[in-house]
Amino acid sequence: MKIFKIIALSYILVLTLDSCKKEPENQWKVEVKNTAEKVELTDISKEFYNQDIPLEQFKAKFPWFQGTVSDADFGKRRADAEEIKIYKEAAGKIDEAKLQKELQDLFAHIKYYFPQFKSPKVYLFSSALQMIQDPIFYDSKGNLLFIDITGFMGDGNANYKGLELYFQKSMNPQNIVPKVSQIFAESIVTESPDHQKFIDKVILNGKIMMLQDAFLPDTPDYLKMNYTQKQYEWAVANESNIWNYFVESNLIFGDDPRLVERFISPGPFSKFYTEIDNxxxxxxxxxxxxxxxxxxxxxxxxxxxxxFLKLDATKIFNEAVYKPKKP
Structure with missing residues (x-):
């Protein structure tokens, strides 16, 4: 069944008409007093690759950075020309002042909704491309946030040769803050092991995205989804068709674990098993x-x-009366 066919002229007309409509008020645009602790960015690798800083001095300042690497190998890495080159290129992509301001704003919004939140210490570092598929790590025990800047060197960067293209699409500097926000949103939304139907998984992730809206009211929606603009436009244009597919295929209340892999897990595309998949x-x-x-x-x-976060997925689904309009 060809359910995702879109007549280009009709779609353009819809977009034109929509652009003439008054934008609905964004309920998440609230006045937030910057009560979050001041955010300071510490570039660990800047000091790591600085040969003027003695190794022992560096280790004393960042005792957890060496891990299980021997002193001999640690010292060699500090002078590795290729690693230094990668770090400098990655650092050159990051506007630290802009990033600091955006993180400050993000943390202020999180604190607005969750007053117990405390801004983490933020560390930038280079993994020399070793952690680029999972470049952000939050240590909740120490309240430390680590950002591997080599994971945000830009879609199509020569250093990413061989890496799946769908990974690269969200490896740009503008993806850093939405991904940080996502990590904190995921830590707030809890999953019940007793609720494993497809609708439970869908609403669970919907809750995380609502936190993204609340935490990042001025961020474009496509960045919150780790989409490109084109991917987001496809999702919007096909919203009704997607929903019809889920309903007609009896997937909403299904419990097949493969549905998560098909429609929720990261990948190059969603798996409808139709000619439109790619x-x-x-x-x-x-x-x-x-x-x-x-x-x-x-x-x-x-x-x-x-x-809202405490509500059962089925209750949210029933009371939302979700009926997407055809484009």
């Missing part, structure tokens, strides 16, 4: 869950964010 946007189940949660808030805008 053109589809990945993780479309997350996008759908986001739209369901948005529909809920449109009907119940007075709902407190913390209260």
């Amino acid at each position: 053109e589809s946007s990945p993780q479309i189940g997350i996008f759908t869950g986001w739209q369901i949660c948005k529909a809920y808030f449109r009907l119940k805008p007075e709902t407190k964010l913390a209260d």
